[in-house]
Amino acid sequence: MLMSSIHTPPQQYPEPGPAYLESTRFFDWATESVRRFAQTAIAGETSDIGKAVRLFYAVRDGWRYDPFSMRMTPESYIASNVLRAKSAYCIPKANLLVAAARAVGIQAGIGLSDVVNHLTTEKLKERLGGLTYFMHHGYAVLYLEGQWVKAAPAFNIELCTRFGVRPTEFDGRSDALFQEFDTSDRRHMQYVKDHGTWSEFPFEKVMADFRGFYPPNAFGEEPEGERFEDGVPAR
DSSP: OOOSSSOOOOOOOOOOOGGGTOOOSSSOTTSHHHHHHHHHHTTTOOSHHHHHHHHHHHHHHHSEEOGGGOOSSGGGGOHHHHHTOSEEOHHHHHHHHHHHHHHTTOOEEEEEEEEEESOEEHHHHHHTTTOOEEEEEEEEEEEETTEEEEEOOOSOHHHHHHHTOOOOOOOSSSOBOOOSBOTTSOBOEEEEEEEEEESSOOHHHHHHHHHHHSOGGGGOOOOTTOOGGGSOEEO
């Protein structure tokens, strides 16, 4: 049964610990480019809350959201590679936020949930075989002031403005997830299934699930210069 609210039910979060600070294959914060990005984004901030907020907005608006950039190669999900991209979809952007948070000493992991997205484009809907159910929507889960907080930096402000979607805002204390309704009070996003929080991006699991769920052409290349936000929204 689909949830009528974006608020996920109470869940068991992992115990905080060293695993959520490590530099890993996908959260490679020890890479100089990731450390430099994180330090530049938090310049002047001293609290973990302030640092997390700065990093969230740097990732949210620094990369265009592009679901057509979905790829099956591990390189696409490594934080230092995301830095060099012009656009990305939810999982790579979340991976970058996780890595950047760890780079400044904030424990972080990747959260994965299935969602129903009522705001898509005709082209994306066609690409996905008519689906509005999105498997493994990714977001960062940050440990701040003694609690885990979810932060979804996927939709950049330009996209939100063009599609009439309320932007996801983050204060470091409350979950920052997609809104249930858009600016015209039409159904926008529903969180359906929570897959939990991971200390490392589970690439093999996610790709296997994608192969079994999405049609093969979901991962094709796009013409140079084509942007998701220039598409016609499907209502």
